[in-house]
Amino acid sequence: MDISSYVLLSHEQALQRRLDVTANNMANTSTVGFKREQPVVHEYVEQSGDTAVPSASATSYVLDYGAIHDTGMGAFQATGNPLDVMINGPGYLAVEAPGGGTAYTRAGFVKVLPSGDLATTGGQRLLDATGKPINVPPDQLSNLNIASDGSISGPQGVLGRLAITVFPDEAGVTPRGDGLMAASGGTILAAADTKLTSGGVEGSNVQPIVETTAMVEILRSYQSSQRLSQAMDDLRKNAIDRLGRFT
Structure with a gap:
């Protein structure tokens, strides 16, 4: 040619x-x-x-x-589940990746596993700022709620806080399947900088x-x-x- x-x-x-x-x-x-x-x-x-x-x-x-x-932000979609969250602004929920390591997602569907750990609908356990799963004792399962700063509270007080991670370069955040993203070099937002809305999730933009x-x-x-x-x-x-x- x-x-x-x-x-x-x-x-x-x-x-x-x-x-x-x-x-x-x-x-x-x-x-x-x-x-x-x-x-x-x-x-x-x-x-x-x-x-x-x-x-x-x-x-x-x-x-x-x-x-x-x-x-750009997607629209808020109410689900009626007080544990579901939408991130207002940049950042991703940190979860345990299948096979090890940490993955990230914007899909804020949250459920409680039989073990008491908070997880996504796909079964990946949600992580706190220290990189550890958030566990809810059996006597705390009633009246769980998530505050705007990511704090998770039960009848007896705060149980942990969801880690919201931001990355300096979105080009380095790549899909890995099942709504999860792979990335490195992120920074976990402080509680004062975390803005979540509970009771719903973020739709596609x-x-x-x-x-x-x-x-x-x-x-x-x-x-x-x-x-x-x-x-x-x-x-x-x-x-x-x-x-x-x-x-």
């Missing part, structure tokens, strides 16, 4: 990335705590050295840099009309790329036909 074909290929690969990201956003329109993703692309300019036409020495490609999260519009734009861009590719093919064929007349 010539350089023009490689340039078109880099563009179509970026379009494929955009399509994958947009389709994933649409699939998670109803996923609690989901943050829509946005693809990130950059221009990569390659210098090809001396050429007959000086302006043709630089070739611009589309480079796929991955995707970042839109940190995906806007279906925005994603549908993006799908249409991607389709049109791909069609334009295909037309340009066909035009270049026709140009090559005409050039070969003309050259053949002189042989």
